[in-house]
Amino acid sequence: MPARSWLADLRSRLGAGARADGLGILAFEAAATMSRLVSLHRTLSDAEFRRLRADVLRAEGVARLTSADQSLLLRLSCGELVADLDRAAATVARLAVRCCAEAPLLRDFDRLYAEAKRGRLAQMDATVGFSSGARKRFRKMERHVAVAAKLYEEMDALRELEASERRLEHWKQHSGPILSQAAPGKKPAAEPGEKLMRELRVQRHKVRRLMEGSLWSIDAGSAAKLMAKSVLAVLARISIAFGAFVPGLPSLTAGRAWPLGHSSGPLHRSATPGAALRHSAPIFGQKDTAAMSVLESIKPPASTVGGSGMELRYANLILSVETLLAALGPPAAAGGSEEVQEGMIDLSKRDGLYKMLPMSIREAVNAKLRESWRGQAVDEQAAAASRGELEMVLRWLGPMAHDTVRWNDERSMERGQRFSMQPRALMVQTLHFADRKKADAVIVGVLVRLSCVCRYDDERRRLESMDWDDE
Template identity: 45%
Template structure:
């Protein structure tokens, strides 16, 4: 908050921003370049997720059958979930920038830990436009994307250097313990080759260090990330501000809002007009922008309430911690259906297709939670009691096939997005330095109603069982 710093800092903010960079060369990032690159990658990823095509795609996805049925048909609620996730990702990046800003010497990046909370509370939004943070954001993002690519390459080359140095140490140890036995010509050539590779690799690594973040100063790099974080916050408020309670109001003279992404004609990606929240207490009108309505109980710490919306309710799959497991079950069912319909050829190495199908069925059965497994048994017993002969008819099997195919047409994409969302949060190097937009949690099974999800899964599994049973009866 502003009260945490002297009163003069807000008035002199423009002076702080233009104070320049400390020229001392000992203020370099060094090994922290990789942490900085990971933070830059997160910022670029958030920025890319807020592009016009991604927002338009998000609006189209919100009207999908799976999200509307399993999560909610309320677009305002769905937008709140999407905004809360993006804001949470930005907060994580801002926390990293705040930690790094302590090492800075210029006033602006060093004061970021106080400026960012004030910007979230709305007290600095007019300053962000005045200092042209938003207009220079595209150039900064391209610069950071190049720096992330250099850091990723440096990381890879340093791994190669470590492997070569480990090989050199092994060879030195072997020479040391070999005693008076002379080396043969082949061993001598391998030793010389290794030394030449080491020299070349060290030169390559040192060159990349000079060209990458390794030799850059804290002030320059952290200053760029701080400005980018503030411009992204400004962009979030413009995109979601008209529909999400708690975001600070901004002027709409630079970017388009969600209204701008509603096509005039009926296109493939058109999801229809969004409805703004109904006015509850009072209306705040902003120039160049549509009215924003805020509930009275949202006036105290509204952003904290917005972040809390990311916690899945108790009735959801994510609250039970079963999202990834359910996704694996659904994906296994998709694979089994493809085998049954002949759309997939699982065996390319001479293995029998029927044995592979049995293996998939056993794997699917082992993944089933106890509750779902019991519900499937009960449902199957009901099917057998009605008419055992009817189950063996081709028309019934084809009917089940259509039912299963229809259910998996919207369950399958949500399961794949759940798996992809989990993979994107891994801590390996490829994911740390990835700058592309990430999968939105809204499209996964985390917020799906557990009762509806389990009921749909039971229908899929019963249908697959009937299809497989009919196939077995026909082949006997």
């Protein structure tokens, strides 16, 4: 049975486990939205914003492959955060439509949110109440998300038990009852189905209790109002944090809109803002004119790694280089057949790495290798120099690859990420906005150096194997 159908059927089977006016199966969509809002709230904290400006946007890899223009990078970061907030606001608006809400905040939330993005927040202070209870609302959402995640987990366990029950019933229908064997003078063992039924009763009770204390049974209007206020509070925080660097953000003062303290001081702007990429347009439109959508403003151009759809492939390629280089450790004093076995493993890894290469990079690497080697052997000194250069490049290239994989994982709908509330990686710290030509050149250089190290290692293993055979 499909998961959604199973969840829809669960409410009727568990009876009083949920209120009639509760969210029901929409609880998990609401929890995912709350987790997104909490994650944004944490990403925009003073500590995280300082880390963004001092470390993330000034990372060597970002400067080399994307841009050193801090104003540009801040606009891209802001655009992605607003895009995430837009998705959360859209969910809140859909949920608010289901409510018989008399609150002005919910009656037309999509319009109200659009007005807020145009800078008309002052007229909503009395309704939204930014300064009162912001921390409390986010803590409340954290609790809701934690309980929803637990409910989701226990429902999965219940579904597995019920599947086992159906299999057992099917087996009984076709094979007859299971006869329990017992030793003379001893009480017969319980029928296998009895243990399963006990587990089912316990699990159903556990799910019912979680339903009663979770978003499943909470009034949709209350949940929508909680999220709506949080959406506007996050928007206020974005305006405060990025207002000095991003054109078109609503103008707010920290004291009125957000209780977490002031953002970092002003940033020195580049003399040529927006020179590296075409993303210098305002995030929001001024006045009432139509503006380029936020999602479009953060879409990587075709000239970037992300624009060509190669970001994850390049990231996995770089991670494979790291793994292979780690496997090519310093030569052991002895090893014999064990060394040969390690060499076979390395060859397998290298074959997989070679298959990951795009044709353009493969051809460029082969051309570089023909030019560099020309049939000459690689000595220990050349291999050590290549290894040192490779490690230096991976020190700044590796973090971008790891962050790219993390970025993709965090935005997947896997269970482990659906309710994650941790600060997320941003596209600017990944390979998404990296210039494709620069990235290709760096990767070609990495692979040429790796080939040098591997060639020397192969020759070393071959000589050690010959010595072992002679003995």
